[in-house]
Amino acid sequence: xxxxxxxxxxxxxxxxxxxxxxxxxxxxxxxxxxxxxxxxxxxxxxxxxxxxxxxxxxxxxxxxxxxxxxxxxxxxxxxxxxxxxxxxxxxxxxxxxxxxxxxxxxxxxxxxxxxxxxxxxxxxxxxxxxxxxxxxxxxxxxxxxxxxxxxxxxxxxxxxxxxxxxxxxxxxxxxxxxxxxxxxxxxxxxxxxxxxxxxxxxxxxxxxxxxxxxxxxxxxxxxxxxxxxxxxxxxxxxxxxxxxxxxxxxxxxxxxxxxxxxxxxxxxxxxxxxxxxxx
Amino acid sequence: xxxxxxxxxxxxxxxxxxxxxxxxxxxxxxxxxxxxxxxxxxxxxxxxxxxxxxxxxxxxxxxxxxxxxxxxxxxxxxxxxxxxxxxxxxxxxxxxxxxxxxxxxxxxxxxxxxxxxxxxxxxxxxxxxxxxxxxxxxxxxxxxxxxxxxxxxxxxxxxxxxxxxxxxxxxxxxxxxxxxxxxxxxxxxxxxxxxxxxxxxxxxxxxxxxxxxxxxxxxxxxxxxxxxxxxxxxxxxxxxxxxxxxxxxxxxxxxxxxxxxxxxxxxxxxxxxxxxxxxxxxxxxxxxxxxxxxxxxxxxxxxxxxxxxxxxxxxxx
Numbered sequence: 001x002x003x004x005x006x007x008x009x010x011x012x013x014x015x016x017x018x019x020x021x022x023x024x025x026x027x028x029x030x031x032x033x034x035x036x037x038x039x040x041x042x043x044x045x046x047x048x049x050x051x052x053x054x055x056x057x058x059x060x061x062x063x064x065x066x067x068x069x070x071x072x073x074x075x076x077x078x079x080x081x082x083x084x085x086x087x088x089x090x091x092x093x094x095x096x097x098x099x100x101x102x103x104x105x106x107x108x109x110x111x112x113x114x115x116x117x118x119x120x121x122x123x124x125x126x127x128x129x130x131x132x133x134x135x136x137x138x139x140x141x142x143x144x145x146x147x148x149x150x151x152x153x154x155x156x157x158x159x160x161x162x163x164x165x166x167x168x169x170x171x172x173x174x175x176x177x178x179x180x181x182x183x184x185x186x187x188x189x190x191x192x193x194x195x196x197x198x199x200x201x202x203x204x205x206x207x208x209x210x211x212x213x214x215x216x217x218x219x220x221x222x223x224x225x226x227x228x229x230x231x232x233x234x235x236x237x238x239x240x241x242x243x244x245x246x247x248x249x250x251x252x253x254x255x256x257x258x259x260x261x262x263x264x265x266x267x268x269x270x271x272x273x274x275x276x277x278x279x
Numbered sequence: 280x281x282x283x284x285x286x287x288x289x290x291x292x293x294x295x296x297x298x299x300x301x302x303x304x305x306x307x308x309x310x311x312x313x314x315x316x317x318x319x320x321x322x323x324x325x326x327x328x329x330x331x332x333x334x335x336x337x338x339x340x341x342x343x344x345x346x347x348x349x350x351x352x353x354x355x356x357x358x359x360x361x362x363x364x365x366x367x368x369x370x371x372x373x374x375x376x377x378x379x380x381x382x383x384x385x386x387x388x389x390x391x392x393x394x395x396x397x398x399x400x401x402x403x404x405x406x407x408x409x410x411x412x413x414x415x416x417x418x419x420x421x422x423x424x425x426x427x428x429x430x431x432x433x434x435x436x437x438x439x440x441x442x443x444x445x446x447x448x449x450x451x452x453x454x455x456x457x458x459x460x461x462x463x464x465x466x467x468x469x470x471x472x473x474x475x476x477x478x479x480x481x482x483x484x485x486x487x488x489x490x491x492x493x494x495x496x497x498x499x500x501x502x503x504x505x506x507x508x509x510x511x512x513x514x515x516x517x518x519x520x521x522x523x524x525x526x527x528x529x530x531x532x533x534x535x536x537x538x539x540x541x542x543x544x545x546x547x548x549x550x551x552x553x554x555x556x557x558x559x560x561x562x563x564x565x566x567x568x569x570x571x572x573x574x575x576x577x578x579x580x581x582x583x584x585x586x587x588x589x590x591x592x593x594x595x596x
Contacts, residue, residue: 058353105351105380112351117375123341124376127348127356130333134309135352154372157341164334 003046004217008276011041014076015246016273017089021072023266025093028101031256033073035177035214035241036144040077042220043142043173052082055109061139062128064113066121067146067175068102069258075099075108083110119152121145122172126162129170129234140228144173148180150198156205162234163206170234171227172207174198175214177243179254202236214239247272282488285452288425291389294446295320297432298357302331305436307353311335313342313360318448319389321359343369346384347376355383355436361395362388362404362445370410377441378414385435391421391445392482392532393560393577399567404445405560408480409537411443412510418442418463419510421481424454427507430461438463447482447532449570454485454505466513472502475588475595476520479530480506480539483558483579487530490584501528501588509539517546521553526595528556528587532579535559554594556587 001009014037022028044050048061065074072092079086084098091097098108102116112128115121125143132139145155162170176198184193202209208230212219220239227235243257244250247269261269302308302324314337316322325332335342339360346356358365365373365388377384388407395402411419418440422428428446435442454469469484470491479487484505491501504520506513521527527547529540540557547553560577574580 062351064348113348114375114380117371119340120344120372120376123344123372124348124351126341127345127350128352129348130345131349131352131354134349134354137352154338154340154344157336157338158344161336161338161341161345 003221007038007041007045007217010045010077010080011037012273012276014041014073014080016270017076017079017086018072019261019266019269021076021089021092023261024090026260027093028072028260029069029258030261031179031243031250031254032067032070032146032175032177034245034247034250035243036067036070036073036175037077037245038215038217039144039173039175039220039239040073042217042224044077044081046221047224048142049139052110055083059137059139062112062125062141064115064121064125064128064141064143065103066115066125066143067118067149068115068121071099071101071103074103078110084108118146118149119154122155122158125170125172126158126167129162129167130165132169133165133167140169140171142171142173144175147174147176147178147198148183150174151183159202159205159207166232167234168231171224172234172236174236174238175241176238177241179243179252179257181257182254198238202238206233208233208235209238210235211238212240214241215245246276281492282452282485285454287450287452289450290422290425290428290446291320291448293425293429294387294432295323297429299323299327301433301436302328305355307355308436309333309349309354309356311342311346311356311358313337313339313364315360315389318361319359319387339364339369340372343372344376347372347380347382350382350384355385357385357387359387359389361402362391362407363402366404366407366410374414378417381416381440383439384441386441386443388443388445390448392447393565393573393579394447394449394482394532394570396448397567397569400565403565405534405565406537407445408509408531408533408539409541412537412542416441417510420508421445422507423481423484423505424451426453426455426457426459427461430459431507434461434463445481451482452485454488461507464508464511464513466516467505467507468502468516469505470501470503472500473524474500475526475528475591476502476504476524477528477530477584477588478504478506478517478520478539478543480509482532483530486579486581487584489581490588493581493585494588499588499592506539509542512542512546514546517543518551521547521551526554526591528558528584528591530558530584533559535561554591554596556591558584558587
């Protein structure tokens with residue numbers, strides 16, 4: 001199987017799982033995890049140097065989900081990758097579960113940093129990359145942030161400091177789905193965002209900036225290669241994505257930020273995904 | 280010897296010397312600055328061991344989260360900034376990424392309390408004990424003098440977990456000798472007494488001892504129990520003080536809400552109900568002024584502690 005076919009299959013499985021789990025739990029986020037899933041799948045199945053059997057290996061690459069409300073997307077990918085049994089996904093959001101509503105590094109192996117309060121994960125990722133540099137370790141640190149999250153000042157505090165330490169072992173992936181819970185939607189609607197100019201901002205802060213289609217595995221794979229080849233500065237991959245990606249009636253609709261699908265909506269969504277393929 | 284005759288010394292100086300020492304001996308120690316190194320005195324690390332010094336700029340939220348990330352890679356970050364900014368600006372980061380995951384990050388709140396050198400209320404930290412002690416896993420410490428400060432820094436270096444240490448800007452009498460050993464969760468009975476016990480922490484401890492001296496001249500016998508460890512707290516010593524003397528005054532350079540006094544009251548209410556008077560900053564906003572004027576207006580002087588002692592004695596059963 002080609003890499004791209006593999007990634008597509010894994011991402012489709014993860015999409016199905018996360019929809020089923022949110023339906024089962026009666027709570028959770030959907031739109032954000034769906035926009036992130038192709039990026040997450042590529043990280044965990046191709047890009048990162050990780051071993052689910054050794055989740056605490058000091059040499060492992062790190063991933064921080066700064067947009068912690070997409071936890072269920074990450075859990076689905078981690079389960080698919082073998083960090084824990086697939087059935088455990090259905091404990092999501094229940095008492096004593098390792099799968100907390102937002103990622104908890106103490107609860108679940110494979111979670112590198114507790115997040116949920118937006119803006120914080122990116123700073124922790126800067127700390128991890130800096131820790132690698134200070135100790136001459138070769139692991140790389142990846143961190144996904146959201147576009148809504150980028151309204152937090154702390155994101156720009158982190159963006160400001162990372163180039164000072166020449167963190168070329170750090171890659172920030174911006175899941176640019178252009179929708180958030182309610183705040184604003186893209187740039188050309190009634191509730192349009194303030195001047196975004198995201199590429200210009202990151203460039204001005206001294207980062208290597210790559211812009212890609214966040215659902216194109218070819219694009220994603222190439223971007224990670226370019227990041228690895230970039231020296232002396234951190235890289236941000238601005239990934240244009242679609243909120244609710246993969247489910248026609250969810251795509252581009254902010255209401256699916258954290259809406260729970262009905263039985264019928266779940267069945268329709270799974271049918272659409274079955275048509276794409278996967279398990 | 281009376282407390283007023285003791286040599287005075289800065290906590291900041293012994294803190295930074297101890298920090299330099301552990302930075303030299305412990306390869307995991309790194310020092311993070313939020314552009315206050317000349318105030319907190321961690322500039323000694325910058326000048327003498329620059330590879331151990333990480334300038335994070337004036338961005339406390341990022342600084343504390345970066346420290347969390349560093350800690351996950353096996354390092355022991357020491358973050359020093361003003362207590363006001365540590366406790367009020369970055370507390371969400373500290374809760375989610377340091378306290379809850381129980382990471383080995385040491386947080387030094389320099390310039391705690393009321394006396395911050397004419398800087399006024401924005402730079403004073405009268406809430407930090409209350410804020411930090413509500414966080415699970417968090418250890419909260421406040422030394423009384425420069426010797427105890429150094430002992431605490433060395434202890435914290437050996438301890439694995441999040442620790443907040445509240446320091447003061449100004450010079451305080453040296454109460455402890457060089458043999459002093461800090462013990463987590465243990466109080467230090469500085470002065471015996473039979474009529475009441477003054478329970479104090481941090482900078483208010485030397486003022487509490489001075490208050491006991493004032494009271495002794497009036498034939499009132501006040502014990503002084505210093506609690507350098509506010510969380511965990513020495514429950515046994517507090518109950519024993521209540522049993523032995525039947526009246527308590529708490530003294531802290533902090534709001535009367537949520538700090539040492541509240542912690543002591545929580546224990547006594549549950550175990551040994553005892554009359555208490557609370558010395559601390561009442562429900563007021565402070566202002567810029569010199570030390571003596573502030574201590575007087577906000578009622579933290581030894582004379583205020585002594586007055587509180589008389590009030591509690593009047594209520595003693």
